Amino acid sequence: MNYPLWNQLEQLKSSTWVDLTHTFDENIPCFSEFERAKVSTLFNVADDGFYVQNWDIVSQYGTHIDAPIHFVDNTRYLHELDLKELALPLIVLDFSQEVAKNSDFILTLSHIEQWESANGAIEPDTFVAFRSDWSKRWPNIEPFENKDSEGNQHLPGWGLDALKYLLEERKVKAIGHETFDTDASIDIAKNGDIVGERYVLGQNTFQVELLTNLDQLPDRGAIIYTISPKPKDAPGFPVRAFAIKP
Numbered sequence: 001m002n003y004p005l006w007n008q009l010e011q012l013k014s015s016t017w018v019d020l021t022h023t024f025d026e027n028i029p030c031f032s033e034f035e036r037a038k039v040s041t042l043f044n045v046a047d048d049g050f051y052v053q054n055w056d057i058v059s060q061y062g063t064h065i066d067a068p069i070h071f072v073d074n075t076r077y078l079h080e081l082d083l084k085e086l087a088l089p090l091i092v093l094d095f096s097q098e099v100a101k102n103s104d105f106i107l108t109l110s111h112i113e114q115w116e117s118a119n120g121a122i123e124p125d126t127f128v129a130f131r132s133d134w135s136k137r138w139p140n141i142e143p144f145e146n147k148d149s150e151g152n153q154h155l156p157g158w159g160l161d162a163l164k165y166l167l168e169e170r171k172v173k174a175i176g177h178e179t180f181d182t183d184a185s186i187d188i189a190k191n192g193d194i195v196g197e198r199y200v201l202g203q204n205t206f207q208v209e210l211l212t213n214l215d216q217l218p219d220r221g222a223i224i225y226t227i228s229p230k231p232k233d234a235p236g237f238p239v240r241a242f243a244i245k246p
């Protein structure tokens with residue numbers, strides 16, 4: 001018998017699947033205010049006939065999704081995101097060369113306008129990822145945190161003007177990046193807050209942090225899936241994000 005969805009799946013499996021998720025453990029880079037995971041074995045096959053672990057982690061650990069409630073009261077929790085929101089056309093903005101020259105790089109509206117002049121207008125209802133190649137530093141904590149002699153981090157990030165343009169003018173659905181935070185470290189220090197992230201989540205949508213392998217994707221044409229467990233009233237959770245490209 002002919003089952004159209006099964007045929008579509010076979011077609012998808014003939015495409016290339018790219019894992020956008022870091023494997024995580026107790027030793028990965030993580031936000032400075034968080035403790036790293038603690039993992040213990042409760043049962044093992046040799047002694048108990050089955051293998052079970054206990055994982056103690058914060059909700060924003062490793063490659064993870066941030067629900068609106070993470071930064072904004074009276075908005076949606078992770079379990080309230082619709083499944084269709086989590087499968088989106090993917091656009092990758094490649095500014096890895098600029099980041100390689102300047103770890104304090106901020107992706108501004110001007111950069112997006114330049115990108116669009118060369119690649120065309122960014123479509124609505126898409127997921128826009130900032131490729132910085134910062135993920136290539138993973139899982140080495142010192143180069144990933146990139147602290148100066150005074151202990152200040154220097155990581156790239158989104159400019160607020162770029163985020164407002166994408167979400168308000170281009171009507172994109174969500175954004176993602178390879179670093180801990182939406183904002184560049186120097187902007188966080190200057191503002192005393194993560195202004196860009198607070199803005200994005202204030203639009204009642206989500207973002208994905210600590211992505212990897214964006215260098216394996218085209219500027220356009222791929223689809224991103226962001227799959228996570230469904231804890232009640234959670235502000236986020238580790239995900240298995242992946243993309244399918246032509």
